[in-house]
Amino acid sequence: MYFPSEQDDAALVQQTLGGDQAAFEGLVQRYQKVLYTVAFRMLGNPDDAKDATQTAFVRAYERLGTFDEQYKFFSWIYRILMNECLNVLRGRHPEDELSPALAIAGGQYEAAMSSERRAQIQAALLQLTPDHRAVIVLRHFGGLSYDEVGDALGVPSKTVKSRLHSARQRLGELLLGWRA
């Protein structure tokens, strides 16, 4: 879980807008791990995760002038990241879609974990629809609240809850043998 300081974020955003690129690096360092984790769980391989995360940061930098400070920076950049991840998933041809086995084998992190169970979990995640995967990933790996997940995905909290319920049900069926 991540507990960023909104005040710190706002200050770094302001400094960046004032021409201080180093301030943006502060934001990168603060969010790189959690964003990369989210991207990795969404996309299933480290290269795509790295690309998507980097693109999200670059897009955020490009559009920082449009960032509305009444919102949280991390919600905003999560939204950018999720759009990027969903674009990547939409751009994949069916034949390019990673099989669960490949996704597991391709991840250095997963290899390091070398746990069959963990590999099964990642594989199950990749079997979810992108919408369902997104809510699970943002909730469990991003540590976002329903409202924040809704902000990141551009959907109401009610939809987040509904999707979470369906996604968990599906994961439970895949991983724990829950009845459909």
Place this chain on the structure above:
Amino acid sequence: MRLSPEDDSLLQGLLDGALEPADREAAERLVQSNGDARRRSAELVELSRLLDGLGGAEPPADFSMQVMHAVGEVHAHAKINRTLEASARRFSLGERLSQLMDGGFGMGKKLMWGLAATAALALVVMKFVGYPPIDGAQGTIGAAKRYQADQIAPSDVKVDDSAQAFVQSDVFDQLMKDPDARQMLASPSFRGALASPEFRGALANADFKAALASPDFKAALASPDFAKALGSPEFRGALANADFKAALASPDFAKAMARADFKAALASPDFAKALGSPSFSKALANADFAKALAAPGFAMALASADFAKALGSPDFAKALANADFAKALASADFVKALAAPGFAKALSNPGFAKALGAPGFAKALASPQMVAAVGLRQ
């Protein structure tokens, strides 16, 4: 007993810590009093633990550095766009532009062009073809392109340090105000030429950069014909030749390029082909030959399609490789002969061109008497 959707939602809210105090108490009561609720709650907790067990993933160690490198490129590109937009606005104000063009460059105009022309080329290259192709940067910017191959975003553009410094300079701002430069940059042929590896390689050559710095070269660059010549494969090939680049830097060649007839000749495929030959490049390195190029007679000869064709022939190229022939070409009399329609036509004759390439003929041409004779006969 199965749980109602409302109860299931309550348990999920309890798991996520998303309930108001009253709802949380209700959920806890449900779990205590209802076996199905207890089982469902336990299942949700187990699933949550499974997911949490995956933990976080670590980005590459140099990830933030890569991101900041990409951000730096975006920053530089934004500067380019701002400058272009600002210049375009000013350009629309004719009076302001005239003022800038007439007096704005002042004494520093030549120096400005020396820097600006070179950097402008780099600018165009990086803008349209992604220059330089730094392997280490592929992972940063190329990555972003992977899924957007059909469009170029600012972040896709590579900018090296020197180019960044340039676009942030006043020199760049001044360059953008120059209509000649703008015309040159807008030429598809010119942009195509810049996209070639040969041109990019030539940019690293001190002689070529020196050539770019000359006002005459600048004037030539503004010519559509010259831009067209630059775009030819032959000219690109010639740019890879050190002798040719050195020749380009000579005042005589620059002087030649400033002339309309020479620029028109450059647009000829045959002449461009001739330029691309190693022999021509070598001849260009000969001060006498370069001087001949600048002579009005040579320019007149160049205006002849036959002469241009002859220049492009392998035999003429062979002749050019001969120092004596190149020297002969530089003589005033021979240049005079070249300008004669008859001689140009004769040059286009394969037999005559072949004769020119013979060592004996070349040697003979080196004789002042022969040269004079040739010139007189025309």
